[in-house]
Amino acid sequence: MHPVKMRPRLWVRLLQFTYMQRGRHSVIYRSVRKDIPPFNKFRLGAFSVIEDFTTINNAVGDLIIGSHSRIGLGNTVIGPVTIGDRVHVAQNVVITGLNHNFQDVSTSIDRQGVATKEITIADDVWIGANAVILPGVSIGQHSVIAAGSVVTRSVPPYSVCAGNPAHIVKQYDAVRKEWVKIEHRPQ
DSSP, X not given: OOTTTOSOOHHHHHTHHHHOEEOTTOEEXXXXXXXXXXTSOEEEOTTOEEOTTOEEEOSSSOEEEOTTOEEOTTOEEESSEEEOTTOEEOTTOEEEOEEEOOOOXXXXXXXXXXXXXXXXXXXXXXXXXXXXXXXXXXXXXXXXEOTTOEEOSOBOSSEEEEETTEEEEEEEETXXXXXXXXXXXXX
16 A cells, blocks of 8 residues: 555455455446555446446455445545445445544544454445445445435345434334334434
8 A cells, every 4th residue: 555645555465366356247337546556455237337426445455245236436545445245336425444543632643553343245235325324334235324314323135214314104014014114213
């Protein structure tokens, strides 16, 4: 990694085709910023797409994206992140497993290092535009994250989450076979 630009050096970027694992018919558009050094995993499943002006970064943790998934325009995805199959991420979403340490007030934040916690997004999830998924969060299968939500806690399967901080507004009731609205009580 270049110490000032904080991205892989040019010669490493030129060799990315040798260590990036890409499934058949997957697409990474030309304007995607690929900060993908070889010391962590990067895998993009078959028939998946990473759209223009997105930044993908596995410098601090593995970045795994399943099959038939779509990472929309202008997103930022920083590992460690695992994204399942058939996940659709709208535009301008931030998914980051990285956070800066800032415990010592006598030291500047940029000298205190970083901490990581893996983000896991299960299969068949839809994440709306401008959402933020923070470190350590798991999103269960067949869930929806509403546009503009800031997800600070894990989301169970078959849920709809909205707000800042995000909370569950609907869940699927398997017994009644319908979506049930959840009353939110501010904490």
